[in-house]
Amino acid sequence: MPLYSHILLATDFNSETETVIQRAKAMASSNQCTLSLIHVIEPISIAYGGEFPIDLGDLHKELEKQGRERLSELAGKLAIPEANCYLEIGLTEKEILRIAKDNSVDLIVVGSHSKHGLSLLLGSTANAILHHAECDVLAVRVRKGK
Numbered sequence: 001m002p003l004y005s006h007i008l009l010a011t012d013f014n015s016e017t018e019t020v021i022q023r024a025k026a027m028a029s030s031n032q033c034t035l036s037l038i039h040v041i042e043p044i045s046i047a048y049g050g051e052f053p054i055d056l057g058d059l060h061k062e063l064e065k066q067g068r069e070r071l072s073e074l075a076g077k078l079a080i081p082e083a084n085c086y087l088e089i090g091l092t093e094k095e096i097l098r099i100a101k102d103n104s105v106d107l108i109v110v111g112s113h114s115k116h117g118l119s120l121l122l123g124s125t126a127n128a129i130l131h132h133a134e135c136d137v138l139a140v141r142v143r144k145g146k
């Protein structure tokens with residue numbers, strides 16, 4: 001019996017995410033279930049922790065355009081329909097968790113980088129999702145060059 005019915009792959013389009021993509025694809029095919037994609041764009045004001053003194057409207061539009069293009073390119077490669085692709089704007093972990101909950105996702109797949117020092121203290125996206133998701137989470141270990 002399949003373990004999962006809806007898998008959500010969270011992608012930041014980094015070079016090392018190929019490992020994560022392949023793992024999500026394999027999980028979806030072995031469970032014969034739906035695979036969805038999510039990419040989140042964090043507004044510059046969130047990334048920098050406050051209001052930005054210049055108008056960032058054009059930059060946000062460009063980021064959104066690029067995000068949409070990359071998401072549909074990846075969706076094409078994985079044969080994922082557009083309805084299952086989520087391009088969200090906001091706080092990354094919050095948006096991933098919200099989309100997972102609203103769409104009855106039962107497995108979230110993320111990459112997990114081996115981080116040390118300050119970034120470990122501050123916590124990563126994978127960490128936040130592992131701690132707050134209501135469903136299972138697969139954190140795929142990724143290393144530079146893989």
Ligand code: AMP
Pocket residue numbers: 010011012017020038039040041042092109110111112113123124125126127
């Ligand atoms: P990080 O904690 O930033 O090193 O990212 C770990 C993993 O979280 C990535 O491999 C992705 O699976 C996911 N992730 C990070 N940033 C984003 C993003 N902007 N949109 C969707 N998923 C993301």
